[in-house]
Amino acid sequence: MLRLILALLLVSAPALAAPPKRAAVKPADWTKTVAATPEGGFRIGNPAAKVKLVEYGSLTCPHCRDFHRDGFEALKANYVRGGRVSYEYRSLVLNGPDFAAVLLARCDGAASFFTRVDMFYRTQPEWLAGAARLTAADQEALRTLPEDQVFQYIAAKSGIDAFVATRGIAPARAKQCLVDKAMIDRVTAMRGAAAEREVNGTPTFFINGTVQQNGKGAFARPLLSWADLEPKLVAALR
Template sequence: MMLIAALPLALAACNDSKTAAPAPDAALPAAVAAPAGQNWAEVVTATPEGGFRMGNPNAKVKLLEFASLTCPHCKDFHEAAAATIKSKYVASGNVSYEYRNFVLNGPDFAATVLSRCQGPEAFFGLLDAFYADQAGWIEPFGKLSKTDQEALGKLPEDEQVRRMAELGGLADYVKLRGIPRAKFDQCLSDPAQAKAVNDLRNQAVNEYKLTGTPSFIINGTVQEGVFEWRDLEVKLQTALR
């Protein structure tokens, strides 16, 4: 049974933001040379576990984030941290950064499938777009009529995601970002794509025991109580020493 049937259409809450002292400056280890003609930040691959990893696969520090495209705290973290993670840490070859989706609701599920379906090369660009435009692309889903919502519930499960995405305007949104209507339909009708998203959520809950987003794992260890970049950077710098 697909997870989407159990997910709410309405947005779900994510972790509360917390405050902490700013991260101290710390010298990074010497950079690790990337393959000829490449920058580590441009090396993106799909991982066997189902995520997308940016950087040196043999980096000393492996940073893993589980996050939701509809979580406002995930958006805040992405805005505060993504550029620095990429330019300062990943580009050095000392840190790899992997993103795995932890979906919280129906709109999140649809957007996640669409961003992942385009493959590793497009994933992080689409991730940037979905976070930058979060309020705008989410808003139409909150305005769906009761009639539309009831009609969605009567559709076969394998048709619900695509129809919900249509009603929420995602077809037009992603078309402007390089995903034509035929690809939109294909991605949202593909059971393998839906299963991959389901599997990631189950992994977050059952394997890592995560309860909210964003959540971070460094070299296999869950970082308890860490939700903001200032907190996470301290942990990264400690791991790099």
């Protein structure tokens, strides 16, 4: 009997010696993680990233548009995806059409925010052209409107509401967001917080809480391009 058991064990041994292969663990793609932040912005990437990049930007700012065009995809692919860098966009509104566009970009929260920011930057000359149609009479009318009706009026007069209606934001939904007082207050508070940090232009970038500039003292100048910013990210990652 003992010999039979030993023989069976020997026959079974090869099968027991080959454990099933485990599937390779796929690295996390942090570009799929987008969330609102307590400061009012939207962050894409790993919230525990070593390097936290914050941009104060405006949808009507040509330098911000150029940064987005030249650097946003590279930033996501080379730094955000692997979890080393997170990127947060905080709106620093500069004018009425900018404010209206920001409300529409924020309209459906984190899931669509960066897609809509991309849309507004890519089409900036088109939708901004309508702002030139605002007349002196329109400016006077704006002074008498309740705060929660100002941006609906601007969007209608400048054609921004019709513009976004052809790009996935239904008129009824756009109206809801343009008169959303809580959202208006949130964007206004972001502007106030930026002023407290002495942010007075766009784009302004912070890395781990430190404003990024080229040069020092009287020779300091703001970073305006991806070519200027990327070396700062590389240095922060060392």
